Every structure is written in C-alpha cells, then in structure tokens.
Amino acid sequence: MSERQSAETQIKVIPFTEQIIAGRFADKTVIVTGAASGIGRATALRIAKEGGRVIASDISSDRLQVLVADNPQLNLVPVVGSISVQEDVDEIVEVADANDDLYGLVNNAGIMDNFQTISEVSDDVWERVFGVNVWGTMRMTRATIPYLLEKRQGAIVNLSSAAGLGGGAAGVAYTASKHAVIGMTKNTAIMYGPDGIRCNAVAPGGVITNIGGQMLSARAQERIGAAMLVTSPGVATPEALAATITWLLSPDAGNVNGAVVSSDGGWKAF
Numbered sequence: 001m002s003e004r005q006s007a008e009t010q011i012k013v014i015p016f017t018e019q020i021i022a023g024r025f026a027d028k029t030v031i032v033t034g035a036a037s038g039i040g041r042a043t044a045l046r047i048a049k050e051g052g053r054v055i056a057s058d059i060s061s062d063r064l065q066v067l068v069a070d071n072p073q074l075n076l077v078p079v080v081g082s083i084s085v086q087e088d089v090d091e092i093v094e095v096a097d098a099n100d101d102l103y104g105l106v107n108n109a110g111i112m113d114n115f116q117t118i119s120e121v122s123d124d125v126w127e128r129v130f131g132v133n134v135w136g137t138m139r140m141t142r143a144t145i146p147y148l149l150e151k152r153q154g155a156i157v158n159l160s161s162a163a164g165l166g167g168g169a170a171g172v173a174y175t176a177s178k179h180a181v182i183g184m185t186k187n188t189a190i191m192y193g194p195d196g197i198r199c200n201a202v203a204p205g206g207v208i209t210n211i212g213g214q215m216l217s218a219r220a221q222e223r224i225g226a227a228m229l230v231t232s233p234g235v236a237t238p239e240a241l242a243a244t245i246t247w248l249l250s251p252d253a254g255n256v257n258g259a260v261v262s263s264d265g266g267w268k269a270f
C-alpha cells in the first residue's frame, strides 16, 4: 500500500519503535533484494546498523544511489540488477561472497498485481508477477545455497504475504505467487536444514511502502475490498517488518526452520 493510499483512506499506522541490537550481524554478509525501497530498504539499513555488510540489490539504480548516499557510514554495497535475470543473480551472489563471509539472503524484491481474478488476469500480468516473486526467489536461492553449503551455516528469509496464507488479500497472480514462495521455503528448509541452513518466510499484512497494487477488478472489490478494510488492524511501518526479518536471520532464531511468521498486527488471526 502506498503512502498516498494510506493517507487517502486514513488507515491506522501500527506504532513501532526500532531497537538496534549492536553487533548482531558483525562479520556477516547478507544479500537483500529490493533493497532500494520499503521493507527491503528498512531491512538493509537494520542489518548494516547492526554491523553487517549488506549487498543491497535492486533493479532501480537511482534509488540504490540515494540509499547509499544517505548512509555513508554503513557498509552497504549496491548491486543493480534484476532477480529475474540469471546473469544479474550470478553477479549479486559473486559480489556477496567476495570476502568468503556470505551468511544470509533476504528474498524481498516482489511486485503486486491488480487484484484481477482468474477470469480477468492476462498472461502478461501472470508472467511478470511470477517472474519476480517466484522465479526471482528461486534463482536467488539456487545461486546462494552452494556458498552457504561450503560454510555449513546460513539463513534465508523469503517475503511471502498474508496473500500467501489465504485467498482474500490480492489478485490471483500475486496470491498464487506468494503461496509458491511458502512451498519453496518449506522444501528448502527440509532439504538443507541438516547442513546448517535455515529457510523461513515472513507474511506481512499491509505495510506503508511503494508497492502499489491498484484495484482493477470490480469482482475483487465486491468480494474482498470492504472486508479487508474492516478486518485490517492497520498498516505497519517497514521497520516493523525489518525487525521480524532480522530476527529470523539471526542466531536467536536458530531453532526456527521452515516457519511462516505472520507479521501483520494480528490480521490473519481474524
């Protein structure tokens, strides 16, 4: 949900205060995709403030430059590229392990659909949404795992959504893509847990970011538009999501693998 939409509809912002844990990611490199905006930006900053080296990857060169220029004291390494393109993915991971200390991956980059239903969705929207949310997450994880296997430790956090847990939060393309992310998360957790690699997912509710997502479907508006407003506890700040993501990345979550953690102010408990 964009800040403009939030202001227009007067949706409540759920209060959150960030509490930095000094040194939590010292000597660790973490890749954050989609690091130039929203949840990815807040996550990259949180890891870097806690001593980590962050490979801040995004398709937007301009926004990445702003992120780095605004935070010269932090160890942020910008890498421009699309997670949907294999060559870009390979470059991101190679830069990340240059010091042989790659520890984590946050598969955050994602795009929304337009709330279109199965009878309305175009091939183009389906391919674009799956190209980033599913193919991108798969490609980044596939490229990263060999580096983590060498060290026999690491943590991966995938961004799913409330739309990955139910059918009433987005259109069919986004909903299916975020369900797929949960499947990838659980399979990866089972396959690589014995090698010291954990893989978990976070399911945010509404968050104040630039993701957009116009309601283009009259059917979706009727079926879920009003219901979402009634049941939603409000929207979270990106920093609130960064706190959940970094906890899952950190050794404190060492016993958590294959989990889907809702970070939605209780929305999905409704």
Ligand SMILES: NC(=O)c1ccc[n+]([C@@H]2O[C@H](COP(=O)([O-])OP(=O)(O)OC[C@H]3O[C@@H](n4cnc5c(N)ncnc54)[C@H](O)[C@@H]3O)[C@@H](O)[C@H]2O)c1
Pocket: 001, 033, 034, 035, 036, 037, 038, 039, 040, 057, 058, 059, 060, 063, 081, 082, 083, 084, 107, 108, 109, 110, 111, 112, 132, 136, 159, 160, 161, 162, 203, 204, 205, 206, 207, 208, 209, 210, 211, 212
């Ligand atoms: N904002 C929400 O309400 C919400 C709710 C549930 C889940 N999520 C998920 O959280 C994640 C982050 O979303 P956000 O709300 O911060 O969005 P955002 O649009 O603010 O940021 C996403 C970033 O990803 C980048 N990006 C897009 N396509 C890319 C690609 N192919 N390669 C590399 N980077 C790319 C964009 O340039 C942008 O900087 C997404 O996976 C999204 O589905 C968001």
